[in-house]
Amino acid sequence: MPNTISITIVEADRDRAMQIVDSLREAGDFDIHVVSEPSSLARQVEHRQPDIVLIDLTNPSRDVLEEMTLASGPLDRPVAMFVDRSDAGLSAAAIEAGVSAYVVDGMKPARVKPILDAAIARFRMFQRMRTELAETKKALEERKLIDRAKGMIMKARGVGEDEAYALLRKAAMNQNKRLADVAEALVSSAGLLS
Amino acid sequence: MRTINLSVGFIPLVDAAPLIVAHEMGFAAEEGIALVLRKAPSWSSLRDLLSFGQVDAAHMLAPVPVAAAMGLGGAGVPLAAASVLSVNGNVIGVSRGLEHRLRDLGHDFAFGDARAAGEALIAASNGVLRIGVPFPFSMHAELVYYWLTALGLPAPQNVVIRTVPPPLMVQALKAGEVDAFCVGEPWGSMAVEEAAGALLLPCSAIWAFAPEKVLAVRSDWAEQETALLSPLIRAVWRAGRWLSDPASRTLAAELLGRPAYLGLSPEVIDRALSGRLVISQAGEERQVNGFLEFHRGAANFPWRSQGEWIGRQLAARTGFDRDHAARSARAVFRSDLYRKALIGTGADLPGASLKIEGALSQESAFAARSGQMLLQPDRFFDGRVFEPSAE
Incomplete structure (x- = not known):
């Protein structure tokens, strides 16, 4: 050898x-x-x-x-x-x-x-x-975004969590976009108002 | 028309612009192809991605296909230079310590005279000069060897040329691992920005019209996929023409600066595009004409004499048979494929595929297929001319 x-x-x-x-x-x-x-x-x-x-x-x-x-x-x-x-x-x-x-x-x-x-x-x-790892991270971040968007809708409209989620999902379907994208748009533009 | 996807690898440098612009400005789409651009982490990995078919074409250092033909580096897969993506664009810089010694010796950093700068550099270096270049098979290495050898500084006794990946160059300068460097933009400007060094000379002062990056493809792919290669050559040629218009510069710098490409401030990128470089920490500026050419003077034509020059230089310093190297190097620069793709377009196509390199000290007319075309000055700093061997 x-x-x-x-x-x-x-x-x-x-x-x-x-x-x-x-x-x-x-x-x-x-x-x-x-x-x-x-x-x-x-x-x-x-x-x-x-x-x-x-x-x-x-x-x-x-x-x-x-x-x-x-x-x-x-x-x-x-x-x-x-x-x-x-x-x-x-x-x-x-x-x-x-x-x-x-x-x-x-x-x-x-x-x-x-x-x-x-x-x-x-x-x-x-x-x-x-x-x-990348996928898990992305999923986690999207989850967080959706939660924040949901919270904002609940506060602004005085609705419950389920209804806020339904509104968000409806908006995504109407705009032909992903739920996370709509949530992100909402969260990032809301920053301009406060 | 059905669009065909072509994957194209690039290194995040200013001279990747023709590929990025061909994609972003729709020149590829006009040719019925879509470029899928893939950023590569190093030249060796990009060459291997190309060799093993992970990408169809690549932004490549002009000497890499020549080295492959000589059996140097890589996986032994023959590569072809289908067009020249850019001419010139490299800079030579020195560490802060060397900058101070040069100034103490009275060097003016005029940034134009290769002989004066080289002699000053030799005088200011203590013993062995260590110079970092991005890759062993690069115009950076060839031009530095040519320059210092012509000035009588023998390698390897008095000069060590070492590979340092440009993202690590600032660190290597600060740690004193190299005294000087030769890099493409944005890395020269980055060294100035990060206070690691000063710029001494543009490489265009060594050779006024040096092929820098080529559009590289596998030789067998080039034969089999002419229907894809020709539109690619045309799209990149159109992108180069667009880039050569000063009105395109602001947008080009903006595009290149995006995170998917260079991820840098457009201001730094504009320095290379305009040829207006900041050379030192003190903010001194120098204007260099023809600093980086994408189109002017038939810049994209892959002259077989350019290939031969590279082959002979590479052979001379690696101990290969020079005539054999010259022959294989010449065959790598595919002026035939280039002509085939661009015939009938507005592109300047010369009558010959070889020319004497280094003979023009001013813009000159050259015989084209129909009428004449203008070539840019292409002198070597020491006045030598390179005559390719007869075909």
Whole structure:
């Protein structure tokens, strides 16, 4: 068995980094290192000389890693790394999941695959969580807006809660708009009156 | 007419304007296409989104498709430059400390003479000059190398060019990780606004007509989807023409400033559009003609000689075979696709696809397909001319 593959994970969020590490540990025995500080990214990678670097696609520091693709660049790095080219389908899946992998020159595709598979699965989960969180937040905010609009109608018209809600819903239907949008319009323009 | 959606990636920079304007001002709709604009977090991610088909086209640094053709960076997917989105637009700036040393040495920050500014910069730097650029494959990097090498400052012994994502440039300057930087707008103005540095030189003083961003597509997509690519090239060309009208500037700055795009004050964006830059903390202003061109002088024509210049520069500093690099780089600038899309419109189409770069010191007439067209000055600061190899 050749030497243990060394992996560097670039991730500022500690929890996320730990989750990625856990997923990789399940996939095999690797030497894993996490970089959380963007300013020291180039130095750390240079120092560690990992076989694979995993980075979130949305991380703006990613462009720093591109310097490593210059095999004999002005900085004369001893190691040339490439965006993973071992399997177009796998690379595309990684991009879709939001992770990109840099792989050291000469690494066998068969050794890269399980690592990338594990990373992709984990990043897909992050993506789902992010979407769910955003949806929940939005629902909560809309709920609050509707409650405030309802309160305003109750006060202005001297009606009960159910009737206020019915009025709001009727207005939304008449204007062909979402309930939350009508509520928002009411709440934001009411601010002008007080 | 049925409208077809095209997803187009961009980086939030002033020179993404032709794509944003093509969408917002209806030039895309006039061509029967709808642009779905997608903001990307970094150049490498945008290149990969394009390579793997997550976007159909992208706002791209002119050297990226050339680098891809040479096998540098990326996933090895061939990319094409279907048109040039913008010419010039970058600035070189220095940290506050370096600014003080330059002033102490008597530099006037006249913002026009690349030789004077470069010699002053070399004199003011202690030993190694560290310069931050947005990406290793960028006109920023190529122009800085060209400038300092021509002035006799050898890389890598005396100059280190380092990739620093522009949103982190202010931090890198303040932390003393870089001494100077070369960026596109709004990042130069942002460095001045945030009191991190002063602007020393527009890159147009190094090369007066340098291709900056291109409309990049996958080469195979370009062959298969001509029916989509041609309207896209036309829509972007119309947007560039609109942008070149000074009367459009206020609205353009307003559009670009929206949160979905740059999310910045229109006043800062207008500096790049008007070429009137605030260069220092003291509020000194400099007017630069041709600071950022979207249309004038057939700016959008992807000259094969521009591709070759980039390929030769990139090869020279990475140790690649220069002739081979020149050939593959030239093939990336698709003047053929551009002509096909714009023939029969009012666009200036030159008779040739190659030209000598750096030969014009003033606006000059050039043979067009029918009659003549005007080209803008394109001199290099050291007076060298670049002759592309014979076809």
